[in-house]
Amino acid sequence: MADGCTGSLDRRTDIPAAQPDAASILRAAGVPVIVADRNLTIRFITSQALTRPGITADLIGQSADSLTETLGTRGLDNEMREVMVGAGSRTRRTASGEDLRVAACHDTTGGVTGCILQFTGTGPVVPPGGDDAYSLLDDNETLLRDLLSNAPFAVGIHRGPEHTCIFANDEFRTWHPGVEPLGSTLAERCVLGENPGAHKLLDAAFQTGKAQIAQTTSYLETRPDGQTRRRYFSGVAEPYRTRSGAVAGVMAMTFEVTEQQMWRDRQELLVSELRHRVKNLLAIVQAVAAFSAYNASDKDDLLDRLQLRLEAIGRANLHLVAGSAMPRPLHDLVRQELDQLGPEIHDRVTLRGADAELEAATASTIVLALHELTNNAVKHGAFASEDGVVTIECGSGRGPNELSLVWSEHADHPLPETTEDGDGFGKLLLTELVPRELGAHASFSYRPDGIVYELRFPATMPAPT
Amino acid sequence: MTRRPRILVVEDEFLYAALLKRILSDAGFEVVGPHATVDAAIAEIAAANSGLDGATLDLSLAGGQTSGPVAQALWDRGIPFLFLTGDDSILDASAAPMSPRPVVLVKPVPVARVVREVQSMVTPPHV
Known part of the structure; x- marks a missing residue:
């Protein structure tokens, strides 16, 4: 060991001089093998090989010629001679349909000492400790x-x-x-x-x-x-x-078994990480449910908002779970949120400006912000009026590492101004929580023809401080 | 008229942090933070005029950090704290030397329970 x-x-x-019991060694190795010496006299048959049809202990001491008939491998003895003169190894198919590898044995100086026939199929299962057939080896x-x-x-x-x-x-x-x-x-x-x-x-x-x-x-x-x-x-x-x-x-x-062990360790780590994430997700759901309920006056409206928010959390969470494998262009995130409103909504939206690839956590947060914007537009803003349109302008912000997103709503006949967006959570999220989370600047203004929301955020997440 | 107890909140999940701030504010506490990183929380504790009365700590923070150093800093100053965590599996190692052991709440936990635990944390015994 x-x-x-x-x-x-x-x-x-x-x-x-080393003299271990060769039978035990071959048995321990679990190899179905017949060994013949240089004169093609069969000297050794492992218990695993003894399970093959026709292979019995009686073959010990006999010439390998007798195997030709037993195994149904015409010319096997000649092949054994050929491999012993250096003609490489051969593979034959026995009458029972198993492959038999024929190879020479060499000593340390490369001299040929005999020939090994190895059954390469799986064969019958042999309990350990079976009796091998052998004669003393030279x-x-x-x-x-x-x-x-x-x-x-x-x-x-x-x-x-x-x-x-x-x-x-x-x-x-x-x-x-x-x-x-x-x-x-x-x-x-x-x-x-x-x-x-x-x-x-x-x-x-x-x-x-x-x-x-x-x-x-x-x-x-x-x-x-x-x-x-x-x-x-x-x-x-x-x-x-x-x-x-x-x-x-x-x-x-x-x-x-290092690889297997490392795989197991990785699994355990993943399970622990998953458990952590699930609990965090539940905590987020709890937070969103609570905020949705705080100012709710209408049960149906609360349920509607909450379900849409949970759906948005699901989309946002995908970015965190998918890791670096998932591309996250800002334009795609915008389109995806608009898609939630149905395909016809795209006719009322202009999306322009430079696209940018976002980091996972940033994308996840932006999804939540976009959800509040689109949902607010449906309830109180541009999408609630007949002719309202939305322009979404993506850009490079003011600094070199800054991105910007400007959401402007325009409606000729805007709805009567509602200074609150229903339950207040949307506004809290857009003006306080998202900017703080992203290290961003946000402004939210009401204009005669609709709201304008501007978010300027770092192109990559700031390093933890 | 006494001032409102000041509670440090360390939490890296921004929505949950907002919830904690809201419920603790509604319950009459002054929320300090929320802070999402160890460095920010420790700077807050070290500030001469922080005058903290207690803290709630999320155990595992972004970037593989844990709030262990924050707990230590609070412990050194005799400021009570509780853990509010989604990952109680790593707690034993963090809390082992503490006696009495801090309260551990595992997310999700009813907000009323959080408020109750924070209240009993800042209320001196035998009063």
Whole structure:
């Protein structure tokens, strides 16, 4: 197991030759494999491979020729010879419809030691601990190297109660930079206090003789450039046995699950953020409902205003939820609010001036202001009279980073002047709340032919002060 | 004739801030703020003539800020405060050292309850 910590360790040279039980190793790796030696004598069949039709332990010691008939793969023995002389790997389809990969085994110097047939389908599920069929292999080290060296997860094979490392694949070694893991005990590789999980896991596997699955653990990695990051791991410790059945050691595999963990963390953060937003939204609804009700004299009018305002809050909130992915040109926001009044309203509106892209929070606030303007025009202003029109002028304001929006209503026969816009909330919003929120200047004036509202606001939100 | 109690309001959601200002004003308090940022609130507290009698604090403010430093500044001056927040999950960390623990109201909360809690906050016990 990649023990998850680093330390200094003198390189050992007096390590006994590695002799783990290869059957246990292949079983732990869960690979359906048949292994033949250079003479094409079948030497090894994993329990996973024994589930395939016609594959039995009786094949051990026989020539691979016999597989040709069993698997329905004519010429398989010739292909095995071809891959062993360096002709790459092959894939055959067996009679039962599963793909079979044919590849050569090499030793550390690149010499060919045999041939591996690997079933690549999912196959039947085999409970762990099944019996493999094998004969003694000439060179376990070769087999391990072929199967495990380039695995995308860390594999370490450790012997005895001290978990003395007798095999470490490349990934395992990246866990112990500058340290030779072979021959080291777990205590030497990894101080107990730094990773109690690894000690517990390997001890449990060794003592009980049963496979152990690790809890997800994490550690803070310090990279050579001094940067740190937290990495998360999960793993399996599988005991292997001597031929007499005694537990000889533990094979441990460690998988990095940092991405999955980060995904989970992100989810939790999103849920918490969502909960916060929902509660804030309810608070906003509460505020708008209260303000709508304060000066209400007519229940139907209150309900009407409140529902339209809730709808506007919904549109405004979209900008906050959508984040930076959503474009927010000012002209579109104006059109969208006018759309709420029906398509024919556009005939009575002139929208002109330079368009500008707004930041999310600004857009959200502008939507609320526009809603009060359009709704007020419907109830008391230009849209309430037969011939009223509205001009909306967008511009660049007075300063370099200022935008302006001027809403002017014109009606030849304006309604009798109403100094209050029904419940007063619209005016409060337009003249006090929105300007303060945006850091803007606002003016609201009544003229003989209608109201004029001017808002000058920063092109981007001011930094919090 | 006593002056109206001065209540600092820290709240970054402008519509809710307006509601708080309205209900507290209607209930006879003088509202200071509302302030939307930690810096503005702390400047207000530090102002020599602020004479605050209490405060309501939204816990999480825009830009990832929390009103923890504001609570600390109030605590240092013995000014009572309550939390009025949509995010009570981060409260434990912020309020842990405080004793007695401040009242926590989770939005949305009836406005009458807010007024009641602010009233009992600024009313000295045994009176």
